[in-house]
Amino acid sequence: MNKITNNKAWFLVLPVFFIVAISAIIPLMTVVNYSVQDIFDPQTRFFVGTDWFRQVLEDSRLHDALIRQIVYTGSVLFIEVPLGIGIALTLPRKGWGVSACMVLLALPLLIPWNVVGTIWQIFGRADIGLGGYTLNLLGMDYNYSQNPMDAWVTVLVMDIWHWTSLIVLLCYAGLRSIPDAYYQAAKIDGASNWAVFRFIQLPKMQSVLVIGVLLRFMDSFMIYTEPFVLTGGGPGTATTFLSQFLVTVAVGQFDLGPAAAFSLIYFLIILLVCWVFYTVVMNAGKREEQ
Amino acid sequence: MTLTLENITKTMGAETHIDDVSISLEPGSFNVLLGRTQAGKTTLMRIMAGLEPPTKGRILVNGNNVTGMPVQKRNVAMVYQQFINYPSMNVYDNIASPLKLQGVNTAEIERRVKSTAELMHIEHLLDRLPQELSGGQQQRTAMARAMVKDCTLLLLDEPLVNLDYKLREELREEIPNLLAKRDTIVVYATTEPMEALLLGGKCAVMHEGRVTQFGPTTQVYHNPAYVETGLIFSDPPINLVKAEIRDKALYLASGHQVPLAGHLSNLANGNYTIGVRANHLSVDATGPDCIAMQGQVELAEITGSETFVHVHFNDVSWVIQEEGVHNPRLGEATTFYVDPKRLFAYDANDRLVAAPPVEIQNGKAA
Numbered sequence: 001m002n003k004i005t006n007n008k009a010w011f012l013v014l015p016v017f018f019i020v021a022i023s024a025i026i027p028l029m030t031v032v033n034y035s036v037q038d039i040f041d042p043q044t045r046f047f048v049g050t051d052w053f054r055q056v057l058e059d060s061r062l063h064d065a066l067i068r069q070i071v072y073t074g075s076v077l078f079i080e081v082p083l084g085i086g087i088a089l090t091l092p093r094k095g096w097g098v099s100a101c102m103v104l105l106a107l108p109l110l111i112p113w114n115v116v117g118t119i120w121q122i123f124g125r126a127d128i129g130l131g132g133y134t135l136n137l138l139g140m141d142y143n144y145s146q147n148p149m150d151a152w153v154t155v156l157v158m159d160i161w162h163w164t165s166l167i168v169l170l171c172y173a174g175l176r177s178i179p180d181a182y183y184q185a186a187k188i189d190g191a192s193n194w195a196v197f198r199f200i201q202l203p204k205m206q207s208v209l210v211i212g213v214l215l216r217f218m219d220s221f222m223i224y225t226e227p228f229v230l231t232g233g234g235p236g237t238a239t240t241f242l243s244q245f246l247v248t249v250a251v252g253q254f255d256l257g258p259a260a261a262f263s264l265i266y267f268l269i270i271l272l273v274c275w276v277f278y279t280v281v282m283n284a285g286k287r288e289e290q
Numbered sequence: 291m292t293l294t295l296e297n298i299t300k301t302m303g304a305e306t307h308i309d310d311v312s313i314s315l316e317p318g319s320f321n322v323l324l325g326r327t328q329a330g331k332t333t334l335m336r337i338m339a340g341l342e343p344p345t346k347g348r349i350l351v352n353g354n355n356v357t358g359m360p361v362q363k364r365n366v367a368m369v370y371q372q373f374i375n376y377p378s379m380n381v382y383d384n385i386a387s388p389l390k391l392q393g394v395n396t397a398e399i400e401r402r403v404k405s406t407a408e409l410m411h412i413e414h415l416l417d418r419l420p421q422e423l424s425g426g427q428q429q430r431t432a433m434a435r436a437m438v439k440d441c442t443l444l445l446l447d448e449p450l451v452n453l454d455y456k457l458r459e460e461l462r463e464e465i466p467n468l469l470a471k472r473d474t475i476v477v478y479a480t481t482e483p484m485e486a487l488l489l490g491g492k493c494a495v496m497h498e499g500r501v502t503q504f505g506p507t508t509q510v511y512h513n514p515a516y517v518e519t520g521l522i523f524s525d526p527p528i529n530l531v532k533a534e535i536r537d538k539a540l541y542l543a544s545g546h547q548v549p550l551a552g553h554l555s556n557l558a559n560g561n562y563t564i565g566v567r568a569n570h571l572s573v574d575a576t577g578p579d580c581i582a583m584q585g586q587v588e589l590a591e592i593t594g595s596e597t598f599v600h601v602h603f604n605d606v607s608w609v610i611q612e613e614g615v616h617n618p619r620l621g622e623a624t625t626f627y628v629d630p631k632r633l634f635a636y637d638a639n640d641r642l643v644a645a646p647p648v649e650i651q652n653g654k655a656a
Contacts, residue, residue, distance in 0.1 A: 181370040184341055189388045190362035203378035 034260035052261035062262065064237065065245040069221065072152075072241060076159055076220040081213060083160070084167025089201070091172055105165040113162075117229025120158045124230075145231055148238030155227050155239050159220060170212045174205035210281050214274055221270055242266055291317050291351055291442040293338065293475055298347035300333055300499075307333045308344070309499035315475045320466060320491030322507060323479040325522060330499040331479040335445045338477065339366045351442075366443040367436035371451050373428035375420040381407070381431050382416040388439040406438040409468060426457035437468070444469070446478045450485070462488055483525045487511060495519045512648050517640040520565050526598060526609045528565040528634070535559050540630075544606040546583050548630045553644045557635060562643070565634035568598065568611035570651075573626050580627040583608075587618045601626060 035052055039045045056062060091101050111119075124144050126132040135142040144151040178200065186196045224243035227233055233240040233248070240248070246266065250259035293315040300308035308330050315321055323331045336342045338349070340361040349357045356364065367388070375384045385403045394402075407413040410430040420428055429449060436444055446465075450458040466489055469476050480486055486493050486507055493507035495514075503515045514520035520528040532543040536559050540548040550557065575582070585601035585608060597616040601608045601624060610626050618624055632651065635644040645651075 179372050179374070181372050181374045184336075185368065185370070185374045187341065188339065188361050188366060188368055190391050191387075199376045199378060203376075 031260045031263050034256050035264055038257055048257070052257040053265070056258045056262045056265065061237070062245060065240055065242050068237075068239075069241045072156065072223070073217060073220045075156055076163075077213060077216055079156075079160055080164045080167055080216055081209070084164050084212070085171050085205070085209075087164070087168045088171035088175055089197070091168070093176070102169075105168055108162050109165050111162070113225035114229055116158055116162050117226040120154060120161075120226075121230050124154050146235055148235055151227075151231050151235060151238045155223070155230060158226050158230075159223070163216060163219070166215065167212045170208040171205050174208040175201060178204045210278070214277065217277070218270060218274065221273075291473070291475060292353075293443060294350040294353075295338070296348040296350065298334070298337060298344045298349070300337060300342070301345045307499055308337065311347075311499075311501050313494060313501055313504055315477070317475060318473045320469060320476045320489065321478065322486040322489055322491060322493045323477060323496055324481070324483065324486045324493055325479075325496030326481055329496040331496055332447055334496070335368070335447055335477060335479060338443065339368055339445055340364045364443065365439070365441045366445065367439060367441040368445040368447065369429070369432050369436045369449045371448045373420070373425060373432055373452070375428060375431050375435070377420055380417050380419055381412060381423070384420065384431055385434045385438050388435060392439065402438055406434045409437070410434045424457075425453050426461065429453060429461070441474060444474045444476045446476065448479050448481070466490060483511070483523045486523070495522055497522060512651055513642060513645045514565075514634070515642045517563055517565065517636050520634060520636075524567050526568050526611070528567050529571065529608050531564050531606050533562045533564045535562060540564070542606075544583065544604045546581060548581055548633070551579070552631050553646055554630065554633065554635060557644060561638050563636040563640065565636060566628055566632060568609040570632040571608060571610040571626055571628055573599070573610065573612055573616070573624065575627045577629055579631065580629050582625050582627055584623055584625055587620055587622055587624050589620070590616065590618055592616070599624075599626075
């Protein structure tokens with residue numbers, strides 16, 4: 001009854017509303033708009049309902065790209081996370097070595113994606129690249145522009161080289177925050193190195209690891225630049241991941257309807273996986289608590 | 291088990307952390323290590339535990355040299371200032387962990403974990419994780435883990451420092467009882483004189499890496515052998531004033547004169563440092579022999595049950611401890627009294643040469 005309504009408060013919300021609208025809602029709605037219409041020109045458009053979604057979901061090229069993507073992202077996480085933890089555990093804890101290691105590790109993180117692609121494209125060439133030339137000299141028939149497996153592995157190695165440091169730095173920060181008394185207590189108990197890792201270091205690193213895994217998942221699931229620079233998705237479709245496929249449909253074929261429908265599906269997949277992963281990990285933490 | 295440290299020295303680079311410490315701890319004894327921060331308490335405990343080797347000296351257990359023996363083989367337990375528990379294990383598994391590593395069978399583990407948890411009043415928390423516990427409960431868990439394995443040496447490194455004052459008092463009262471019926475040698479490090487007195491047992495006073503005095507806690511309190519010991523073992527630190535004895539009287543640097551009587555009567559002429567604890571100064575005369583002194587009030591700290599009045603006169607500062615709340619006006623001149631029977635006298639080398647009789651220090655004698 002005596003509640004005072006002050007409509008001025010709305011003005012305070014407006015800037016946020018505009019920024020979010022321009023940066024997220026309007027672009028997203030444009031995509032939604034494309035995804036349900038067949039557009040010939042601005043005046044000629046037909047509402048097609050879920051046709052584009054159905055068409056895209058039935059496209060075998062998408063299925064292949066999705067499987068390729070899942071295997072790739074799985075490999076990235078499977079290699080980078082244990083490797084990152086392993087490197088973090090072996091880093092020095094004090095002295096001049098700490099800053100030296102930090103600088104060395106941070107270097108790859110500072111390099112832009114397309115430059116990484118270019119570096120490895122040249123490095124891997126059999127004629128002028130140090131890596132490719134050496135491999136061929138050792139008797140391996142390495143050629144990423146002809147051999148699908150070589151191209152796929154090159155993109156994977158590129159990512160590991162580029163991003164393992166991120167996991168290392170996160171884990172190292174987590175490890176550094178463990179008070180020395182924990183290690184002493186474990187030593188007094190007579191705990192093995194494995195027990196120290198399993199029951200002290202790993203639980204203490206859990207929260208940073210969750211962030212690391214989420215970041216690496218999202219980033220590797222959206223990988224585009226490196227395979228684009230290296231082989232443009234080839235040879236054949238060996239390194240055509242979801243982003244490559246999307247660009248082929250949207251820019252190459254200019255099928256904006258299916259491309260928009262697929263963008264939305266792509267977005268939902270990432271959202272869903274992140275949500276499931278986060279919920280599962282956090283629940284696992286809680287279940288242990290109970 | 292008797293633990294003997296012989297001439298233990300620990301240096302790191304140019305710094306000496308422990309300086310020629312020799313001490314012998316009896317089986318079943320409760321030993322308080324009292325010293326300021328950085329006095330070397332933690333380092334000495336780490337050496338006792340075997341976590342660190344001494345640079346020089348020997349550690350003997352029942353006369354056997356164990357100096358180089360690694361910590362796992364020594365059967366020691368340690369409780370830290372931080373609450374150290376395995377973060378992913380519940381309280382039960384935390385307490386059970388040392389027993390599991392020793393290979394004790396499951397039924398025995400369960401029996402001992404349960405009884406230890408009951409002793410520590412955490413039996414209702416056994417399935418919780420450490421992060422779900424309050425600080426006091428976490429530290430109880432850590433202590434249970436230390437006590438469950440019947441170690442021969444239990445080291446407690448300022449275990450109550452990070453607890454709030456209520457919990458600290460609660461645990462402090464329990465600790466001596468918890469450990470009373472054991473053969474374990476307990477070493478308890480603290481910076482607080484009050485805590486040392488409440489815990490009782492024996493007390494080793496540490497200063498700059500040395501054990502300056504070792505004996506029954508109350509005896510050390512009543513006879514702080516050095517000026518530094520007096521400062522460490524009094525809170526607020528003992529009041530000190532330079533003095534000179536000549537013509538059968540004690541002349542304090544503050545300009546006051548004290549007749550030589552009682553325990554002071556045998557002192558020779560010369561320079562001394564006189565110490566008097568804050569609780570032995572008073573704004574009211576407590577006896578006929580009391581000497582009135584004047585000073586300017588600089589500060590009054592009121593804790594509720596007590597008031598610490600800081601007084602300044604002729605370049606000498608005094609802290610007077612009074613019961614109850616007092617509100618002296620700052621900057622105003624005040625009169626306070628000192629009883630000559632309660633003065634500690636230290637010679638020119640800062641060694642105790644005369645201490646008040648115990649019953650007078652306790653305020654029982656008239």
